[in-house]
Amino acid sequence: MRRTLVRLPRLFQFALIGAAVAAGPAFAVDTAKFMIGANPGGGWDQAGRTLGAAMVSAGVAKSASYDNRGGAGGTIGLTQFVNTDKGNPNALLVTGAVMVGAIETNKPPVTLKNATPVARLFTDTMVITVPASSPIKSIKDLTAQLKANPGSVSWGGGSKGSIDHILAGLIAKDIGVDPKRINYVPFQGGGEASASVLGGHVTAGIAGVSEFLPFIKSGKMRALAVTSKDRVADIPTLKEQGINVEIYNWRGVYGAPGITPEQRKALIDAVVKATESPSWKQALAKNDWTPFLLTGDEFGKFVDAESARLGAMLRELGVAK
Incomplete structure (x- = not known):
């Protein structure tokens, strides 16, 4: 039997094609x-x-x-x-x-x-902490000690050259201390850094807020400052405490x-x-x-x-x- 080819109007063909495309998932x-x-x-x-x-x-x-x-x-x-x-x-x-x-x-x-x-x-906003037993009560106490004797303040954080290390250097520079004089103690992971701060083996610790927040909330660490423009977890910023550092x-x-x-x-x-x-x-x-x-x-x-x-x-x- 002979088949008859029926041609649809061109506009109708385009409409069908468009409908088929619209029906399928449009993944970027x-x-x-x-x-x-x-x-x-x-x-x-x-x-x-x-x-x-x-x-x-x-x-x-x-x-x-x-x-x-x-x-x-x-x-x-x-x-x-x-x-x-x-x-x-x-x-x-x-x-x-x-x-x-x-x-x-x-x-x-x-x-x-x-x-x-x-x-x-x-x-992940960064935070500077000290152990709850530390005599350092504020970022001003920490920077006063840093000015008086840079080597007496040990900073615990991530690897050498990390963002934590850079933060310690920026704070030192802002208060007029040569960054090369800071006493930075690098750790391989957050667990090591936390244990060192909690044990009082370093003067201050640097990490992401999320990493130290459980210890801050439990009262085992004292938060001195966050590095962001605005407060996080109601912790005061460096800038509002007179240190012009945001990172x-x-x-x-x-x-x-x-x-x-x-x-x-x-x-x-x-x-x-x-x-x-x-x-x-x-x-x-x-x-x-x-x-x-x-x-x-x-x-x-x-x-x-x-x-x-x-x-x-x-x-x-x-x-x-």
Whole structure:
């Protein structure tokens, strides 16, 4: 039997095609591929996996995968990301203040200039504490002792050249003490630092608020100041106590090198939509993360400014050349 081909009017054909497209899921990215320059379980890992889950729950990504490449302050993961994901519109690199400092310290051949700024996400505000038994009652007491005898104040925090180390240097410089004279005691993890503060083995401890807050609330530590613009957990800021220092341990994401402006916009839009999702907002509250959203070129300018500021202090500390 002979078949008759029926041609639909052109406008009706377009309408059908449009309806089919609208019916399907409109994902900004296919599989969001995260490069995390740290081992599983740490702050960067938590940030990357939380964002990936939020992108999926917000309907802007079909799925998410994660590759952990720890070492050298995240610069090992950065190098692999730049070298293997060029032009990949689905790839994201988790970064933060620690990586900016590590780049300034280690001078790797690959830097964040080789990737594409997408978004700054949140900050874990830092806090300075002393053990509850300490005779130091305020940040003024601490800085008075630092001025009188810099070596008598031992600061416990993360690794040498970390954001914690930089904070101690910035405080010293602001009150007229040579940053090279500070007595900084580096620890490999938050547990070590907490134990050292609680045991009175260091004069003061530096960490993210979320890390020390349980000890502050229980009365085992005394919080002297936070490093943010505004109070966190009703802890006074450095600035309101006369120390002109504001610094954040922020986290963010970069896209791959070589992606198009349209692909970059799609990534930015997807990440922003993810940060508006209930799962992301719940994670912020659970982890005491402060929203710190900044996107695209503005984020890139912020990182450039941070690189200059942190790099200058690392050189003053004698950690970077």
